[in-house]
Amino acid sequence: MFNNGDNKRHKVIAISPNGPTGNGDEVEARFLAPHFESDGFPWLQIFGYVGSLLLTIAALLAVVDHILPAFGLLVVILVLAVGQAALQLGIFMHLRESRGSTWHIVTLGLGIVIAIGLVGMSMWIMTFKSGVS
């Protein structure tokens, strides 16, 4: 069964074979299975902090030293920012912790798609010169 052998990666709070338990413990899909971290020493947190500092310094140095032409530089620092966001979400925000399925990841994913669309479409539409000013 799913839980055997896979125990180290997933501590699954599973549904009863007879249907929902009514306690919010249902896991509808494997990729939504929750996962809890527990460590004797906050290694993950330290890793997250050092990682975010390194990414910040890398972005700062890249801009101060102008290592690339403007557009390439913008892409690089945006990628570094996304890396930092992933660190915060994965380590500090315990993204995969939940009672039952991790439905908040789906909500958040939808939010991110709309956010990128909102910013991207706004910039795109403004690249058209209307000729009216």
Added chain:
Amino acid sequence: MNLPVEPDSTAKLPLEFTDNHESLKILGFWSFLATDLLLFASLFAVYAVYQSRVGMAGPSPDQLFKLGPAVVETLLLLTSSFTCGLAVYQMRRNHKRGTIIWLAVTLLLGVGFVTTEVREFVSYIAMGDSWHHSAFLSAFFTLVGTHGAHVTFGILWAITLIIQLMGRGLTTVTTRKMYMFALYWHFLDIIWVFIFTVVYLNGKI
């Protein structure tokens, strides 16, 4: 899909997830964060469109920004995010004192962040570059100011949280509140990283 049942599964859960209702509130808070993300996305869109609209005599982003304060603010907020992570870590180990101490450190770093930001804003306004000077400045103050207002609210929230933790200890309710505060605080750190990248660093490219 039927996964096998673990009868004692709730016993292994962190305290804030042991109560069914409290864990629903955490899910609800994630939904709030998704809507807050859209608020900031709108302000980022406005900034991206208006950042080159500097008016007749207004400064460009390159002329206005000094990286010094922005770097200090970034370091303060990154460190506060780390200490907030340690507060949740201590909470998970059922250490009330450790939780409160790290939360207090987080709070002080947050105060340092807001203070630096206010001083930065005041220095711009003292040079005559306030929000009504150009579309760029309006967009800048609205985006960064909204984030600063969020952090200020977070500071007030942390104060009430410390009082509750001292009075009631670590219960299902107070740990859930602490967990939600941590989500909020780290979320603001993510928003700040993008402000630092898109506003300050991009302004210097």
